[in-house]
Amino acid sequence: MSKRSPKSVEEKLEVVRLLLNQEQSLTQLSKQYQVDDQTIQSWKMKYEKFGIDGLRESRTRKHLFV
DSSP: OOOSSSSSSHHHHHHHHHHHHHSOHHHHHHHHHTOHHHHHHHHHHHHHHGGGGGGGGOSSOOOOOO
């Protein structure tokens, strides 16, 4: 069973935008939002590939490297 993120789409988007705009480092964001570095990287990749829809939880797995 997969883990679902307790973070809302809005929170994920805020974290990704802060990272993309280089306002905070990955380490800072990880500590501030209490989310693993790899999770934030995953959100970033999903956002870059699928936009905001990539940050929404889905019952079907989206493959990032198709």
